[in-house]
Amino acid sequence: MAKYALRATALIYLLFLLVLPIGLICWKTFSGGVGPVVESLSSPSALHAFKVTVVVALFAVVANTIFGVGAAVLLVRHEFRGKRLLNALIDLPIAVSPVVVGLALILVYGRFAPLGGWLADRGIDIIFSLPGMVLATVFVSLPLVVRAVAPVLQEIGIEQEQAAWTLGARPWQAFLRITLPGIRWALGYGMVLALARSLGEYGAIAVVSGRLVDQTQTVTLLVEERFQNFDQQTAYAAAFAMAVIAVLTLLLISLLRPKEDAK
Amino acid sequence: MIRTSHVSKTFGTFVALEDVSVDIPSGSLTALLGPSGGGKSTLLRIIAGLEQPDSGCVEIGGTDSTHVPPQRRNVGFVFQHYAAFKHMTVFNNVAFGLKIRKTPKDQIHRRVDELLHLVHLEQFAHRYPAQLSGGQRQRMALARALAVEPDVLLLDEPFGALDAQVRKELRAWLRRLHDEVHVTTVFVTHDQEEAMEVADSIVVMSEGKVQQIGSPDDLYERPESDFVMSFLGPVTRLDGGLVRPHDLNVFAHPAQDTMPAKVQRIVALGFEVRLDLLVDGEPVWAQLTREEARRLGVRAGDTVHVRAADHAQVRSLTA
Numbered sequence: 001m002a003k004y005a006l007r008a009t010a011l012i013y014l015l016f017l018l019v020l021p022i023g024l025i026c027w028k029t030f031s032g033g034v035g036p037v038v039e040s041l042s043s044p045s046a047l048h049a050f051k052v053t054v055v056v057a058l059f060a061v062v063a064n065t066i067f068g069v070g071a072a073v074l075l076v077r078h079e080f081r082g083k084r085l086l087n088a089l090i091d092l093p094i095a096v097s098p099v100v101v102g103l104a105l106i107l108v109y110g111r112f113a114p115l116g117g118w119l120a121d122r123g124i125d126i127i128f129s130l131p132g133m134v135l136a137t138v139f140v141s142l143p144l145v146v147r148a149v150a151p152v153l154q155e156i157g158i159e160q161e162q163a164a165w166t167l168g169a170r171p172w173q174a175f176l177r178i179t180l181p182g183i184r185w186a187l188g189y190g191m192v193l194a195l196a197r198s199l200g201e202y203g204a205i206a207v208v209s210g211r212l213v214d215q216t217q218t219v220t221l222l223v224e225e226r227f228q229n230f231d232q233q234t235a236y237a238a239a240f241a242m243a244v245i246a247v248l249t250l251l252l253i254s255l256l257r258p259k260e261d262a263k
Numbered sequence: 264m265i266r267t268s269h270v271s272k273t274f275g276t277f278v279a280l281e282d283v284s285v286d287i288p289s290g291s292l293t294a295l296l297g298p299s300g301g302g303k304s305t306l307l308r309i310i311a312g313l314e315q316p317d318s319g320c321v322e323i324g325g326t327d328s329t330h331v332p333p334q335r336r337n338v339g340f341v342f343q344h345y346a347a348f349k350h351m352t353v354f355n356n357v358a359f360g361l362k363i364r365k366t367p368k369d370q371i372h373r374r375v376d377e378l379l380h381l382v383h384l385e386q387f388a389h390r391y392p393a394q395l396s397g398g399q400r401q402r403m404a405l406a407r408a409l410a411v412e413p414d415v416l417l418l419d420e421p422f423g424a425l426d427a428q429v430r431k432e433l434r435a436w437l438r439r440l441h442d443e444v445h446v447t448t449v450f451v452t453h454d455q456e457e458a459m460e461v462a463d464s465i466v467v468m469s470e471g472k473v474q475q476i477g478s479p480d481d482l483y484e485r486p487e488s489d490f491v492m493s494f495l496g497p498v499t500r501l502d503g504g505l506v507r508p509h510d511l512n513v514f515a516h517p518a519q520d521t522m523p524a525k526v527q528r529i530v531a532l533g534f535e536v537r538l539d540l541l542v543d544g545e546p547v548w549a550q551l552t553r554e555e556a557r558r559l560g561v562r563a564g565d566t567v568h569v570r571a572a573d574h575a576q577v578r579s580l581t582a
Contacts, residue, residue: 159346162313163404165333166340167360167411177359181350 029240040234049222057198060137064194068145076153093142101139102207128210136204141197148190156182189256196249264289270319279305281471292441294462295451302471303451311340311417339408343420345400347392354388360411378406398429418450434461455495467491499548508550510575514568521568
């Protein structure tokens, strides 16, 4: 009996927390049929917002993949002073609120900050434009690839690489032919996680983008802006689209996970 | 010829090797034998270039290789846990070194087929390492190391992760392989039986130092220290000396130089019989053949008379 009570509690909890709100979004989205949904999602502003979101997320995933693999190799394969510090810094983005991240970036790269001013003089705008948004997104999704890859790197050990060295492979050849295939599923998993996180980012982007409609507006910003301006059809449709993307990434993640376990 | 001169290596405060100088002749099959933590694996890894010595140098084939990276030493290395490339088939594992060297495809095929034949894995070419047994994986690793025709083949406890039966088979097989291929081979082991059975020459190491170098017979017959004597075979103490239990003569009646001994226990182990004795209140054990034991006709509680055989090596114990 207690078993059923526990299950019912968990289900009701999730019902009110997840299923009801998301279900209502779906219902609201399609309450006028499919036509208005397609129409609002294919408006120039919406299309632009999707494009900005995808561009920012792709840059962020690429940056995090390169940094993530590099940092994982550094943490697992090397001993150096400051290793604990690096380890702690990588987890920092999980602890710091994205809004704080945005503000901090403005303090460094804003037009009136020394570094930001110096860059602006050379025609490079970071804040209120794409580079700043990419920076903010990279920051918030920084740990995901490292933390997915590092344990697997640890587990496969260094002997396969050393065997490759003795067979004549230079370190980068050993990395490409031996290490990378060894961590591919973990890397894919980390990249999908980072992609999902990047697509859904709101707080840090809201601060550094300046929320310029048709310029730096991402889908999450579009949802919020349309909702405030009583264009609820577009807000719901865009939110629905984000939810669909989230479900797809979840599917991808669950496809990648069992492969890792089976190995 | 491999020569290490005055090689030392520490890890933090742990001294792994201390002034180790060893010459390994070309074409030989040499065992580095010793208890674990004795420095033998470290020496092997230094020869391979996988570790750098703190001081001293390494020569391979007459050239100073101390600062040559492992890629250019032309050594084959076999790891205890196989280090199989898990995402590659057996064929591609063995072909790896040849592909890195950009060998033409048809040559790779010929060479890999030849090697898989040598290690009896022809029919497994398209399997993945996960589909092989431990012994098969280790044979694959050996073929992979031999593929690039190394000047030196180094094996780090190659049979350590295998069960006893497979280990015995692979030992004999390694010996035969060496007789066929003649590549200078060094293998690390902590198993004296394995070293005695397989190697032409044995380097006994412990506590980061070379204790003695010689042929298996040499080391067994003429150990230079108590350590080597007791590491290479069974020993017992008689009258303040170390002696092999099979070098004890046991008599029913007193004879020249014998000491009286009380029989505590008689254990028959197949072809041999083990006598647990008490001499002067000290435990001693003697190893007899079944026949000797039968002729002696001794039972637990009897008193017998023992002495070391005339030919026996007796080491007086050094304090």
